[in-house]
Structures are given as C-alpha cells and as structure tokens.
Amino acid sequence: MSSRRNAREQVMKALYANEQTEGDADQAVHALVQVPLSDDPPTRDFAERLFQETLDAMEVADGIIEKHTDNWEIDRIAAIDRCLLRMATTELLEFEEVPPKVSVDEAIEIAKRYSTPRSGTFVNGVIDAVLLDLHDQKRLNKTGRGLIGMDTIQERADSL
Numbered sequence: 001m002s003s004r005r006n007a008r009e010q011v012m013k014a015l016y017a018n019e020q021t022e023g024d025a026d027q028a029v030h031a032l033v034q035v036p037l038s039d040d041p042p043t044r045d046f047a048e049r050l051f052q053e054t055l056d057a058m059e060v061a062d063g064i065i066e067k068h069t070d071n072w073e074i075d076r077i078a079a080i081d082r083c084l085l086r087m088a089t090t091e092l093l094e095f096e097e098v099p100p101k102v103s104v105d106e107a108i109e110i111a112k113r114y115s116t117p118r119s120g121t122f123v124n125g126v127i128d129a130v131l132l133d134l135h136d137q138k139r140l141n142k143t144g145r146g147l148i149g150m151d152t153i154q155e156r157a158d159s160l
Contacts, residue, residue, distance in 0.1 A: 003040055007047035008087065008106050010036055012114065014051050015083040025055060054090040061089040068129040080115040081123055088127050092134055096141055099148040100131055132157055 014032035018025050029051050037044035054061070062074045065085050074082060088107035091098050104127050112120035134140050135153050142150060 003043040004046065004102075005106060005109070007033075007037065007043045007050065009110055009114075011047050011051045011054065011087060012080065012083050012110055015054060015087065016079055018055075019079060019083065025051075050087065050091065050095075053094045054087050057090045057093060058086060060093070061086045064089055064130055064133070065126060068126050068133065078115055078119065081111060081119050084111050084115075084123055085126055085130075088123075089130055092131060092140060095146070096143045097146045099146055099150075100135075100140060100142070100153060101149040104128060104131060132160070 010033045014028040017023070017032060018028040021028075029048060033047045033051055034044060037047055065077075065082075066072075066074050069077065077085070084107045088103045091103035092100055095103070104124075107127050108120050108124045111123040115123075131140075131153065135157055140150070140153075
C-alpha cells in the first residue's frame with residue numbers, strides 16, 4: 001500500500017472519530033494521524049494538511065456533495081462515505097499537486113475496504129459527478145503532477 005493511501009486511510013479514521021465524538025480535532029489528529037505516521041514525516045505532513053483542509057472546507061464540500069446526491073441530505077449518507085466524499089472533494093479543490101484521478105480512485109478504494117458493500121459504487125458516482133462539475137466551473141486548479149489526466153477529464157466533459 002502506498003504511503004499516501006495509508007495517510008488517506010488515517011485521515012478518514014480521524015475525520016470519522018472527530019465527527020462521531022463531536023470531539024477535539026487536535027486529539028483525533030494526534031491519535032489517528034500523528035502517532036501512526038510518526039516514522040514517515042512527509043506522509044504525516046500530507047495527512048495533517050489533508051485533515052485540517054478537510055475540516056476547513058467542510059461547509060463548501062458539503063454543498064458541492066449535496067448537489068450531486070439526489071434526495072440525500074449530507075447527514076443521511078453513511079458516515080465513512082461522507083468523510084471520504086468530503087476528503088476527496090477537498091483534495092480536488094485544495095491540493096494542486098494531486099491528480100484528480102488519484103483523489104477519485106483513492107476514495108473509491110478506501111470506501112470498498114472500510115464501508116458498506118455498495119459504498120464503492122456510491123462514492124464513485126458522487127465524486128465523479130463532483131469532479132466533472134468542478135471542472136466545468138473551472139474550480140480545478142491543478143499544477144505540476146496535478147495536471148496528469150486533466151486531458152481525459154476534458155474529453156469526458158466534452159462528450160456529455
């Protein structure tokens with residue numbers, strides 16, 4: 001498993017713990033991100049940033065997600081799926097260096113591992129719609145490695 005996948009899994013767990021306990025975000029990030037990833041500082045730093053950016057962007061992400069979940073309020077989505085959708089949406093919006101395909105694929109794979117049997121398909125459908133919408137709105141600000149696969153997204157958007 002890649003170290004970034006491990007980081008995303010730990011962030012999902014921290015987001016879930018923070019949400020379920022309505023607790024202290026600092027405690028969640030310490031116990032579920034900083035300690036488990038302490039032997040890999042670059043991965044830990046990525047995870048800490050992803051956790052904090054996801055918390056900071058939660059209202060914006062929720063609005064975007066709800067736009068693509070017909071008849072589903074954000075609170076009715078399975079908690080792990082909700083955390084993953086928020087995290088992936090935040091990556092799409094705030095992580096210029098991460099290719100959109102990576103953010104989407106990672107959310108799907110983590111959903112398959114940690115959530116319900118149908119979660120992979122659900123997360124795939126929602127985050128794919130979010131990705132195309134953000135692309136159409138020109139809200140994907142990708143640079144460097146983050147540009148990988150952007151031509152494919154443009155082709156898909158053009159074909160719709």
